[in-house]
Amino acid sequence: MKTKGINRDVIKYMTIVAMTFNHIAYILLTPGTMIHEVFEDIGYFTAITMCYFLVEGYHYTRSKKKYAKRLFIFALISQIPYYLAVKHFQLNMMFTLLACFLIVWVMEEVKEEAKRKRAISGLIVFTLFCDWAVVAALFTILLQRRRNDKKGILTAYGVSASLFWILSLPAYLEQYSTGIAMLHAAFSVLGIALSCIMILIFYNGKKSEKHTRFNRWFFYIYYPAHLLVLVAIKAFW
Numbered sequence: 001m002k003t004k005g006i007n008r009d010v011i012k013y014m015t016i017v018a019m020t021f022n023h024i025a026y027i028l029l030t031p032g033t034m035i036h037e038v039f040e041d042i043g044y045f046t047a048i049t050m051c052y053f054l055v056e057g058y059h060y061t062r063s064k065k066k067y068a069k070r071l072f073i074f075a076l077i078s079q080i081p082y083y084l085a086v087k088h089f090q091l092n093m094m095f096t097l098l099a100c101f102l103i104v105w106v107m108e109e110v111k112e113e114a115k116r117k118r119a120i121s122g123l124i125v126f127t128l129f130c131d132w133a134v135v136a137a138l139f140t141i142l143l144q145r146r147r148n149d150k151k152g153i154l155t156a157y158g159v160s161a162s163l164f165w166i167l168s169l170p171a172y173l174e175q176y177s178t179g180i181a182m183l184h185a186a187f188s189v190l191g192i193a194l195s196c197i198m199i200l201i202f203y204n205g206k207k208s209e210k211h212t213r214f215n216r217w218f219f220y221i222y223y224p225a226h227l228l229v230l231v232a233i234k235a236f237w
Helices: 008-028 034-060 064-086 093-109 113-127 135-145 150-173 178-188 190-202 212-235
Strands: none
Touching: 008 034, 008 064, 008 190, 008 212, 034 064, 034 093, 034 135, 034 150, 034 178, 034 190, 064 093, 064 212, 093 113, 093 135, 113 135, 135 150, 150 178, 150 190, 178 190
16 A cells, blocks of 8 residues: 555545536536536546445445445435436436446355356346446456456556447537547546546555545435536526
8 A cells, every 4th residue: 555645535525526527517518518528528537436446445345235225225315316417217326336336246256157147247237227337337347357456457447448438439420520529539538547547646545534434425415415406506597
């Protein structure tokens, strides 16, 4: 463990800020404008970083059952605010994180290979109905396999960024010429690249020694709360 650098909780607060920018773009700003794209791309830092800490948290938590239960409860709480924000049926990011947590559990606990593969495949399919479909699950699998190896972590980020670029490209091709669309898709992976840099270079592997209880609950509460605030702002805009 490095003694200097940025601790886990500081990075988590950075993810909250980035997520807020992304949701401001989606809920309040006009698509196609420069500020919309900048805010949207900043937000892509969040999901991949939270998946990293989820894999790390799985191995640190005292009760995996309580961790999963907490994710499930806040996924349910967040669904109505999320639906009001996105205006179409899709399960929110908490459900994605829950699926990723269960993927790690299956990888650790299910010894029979055939059952393990079926369970993981089923959870990946489940994420198709969630925010950050497939990419978060794939990143989790790659990271779980080599989470203590810097090259393995880099590979997990690289594969996930490439997949995210591929999945983002069709939407941009509907709006722009091929070259411009490819450039926009490239900008969309900058948040993932920033997450990789933050984890591999600046993260010191420690959590904050202050306000530990507050820090634990703040992200869970903030997620549905800020969505409701943004939806309310839009209603009275």
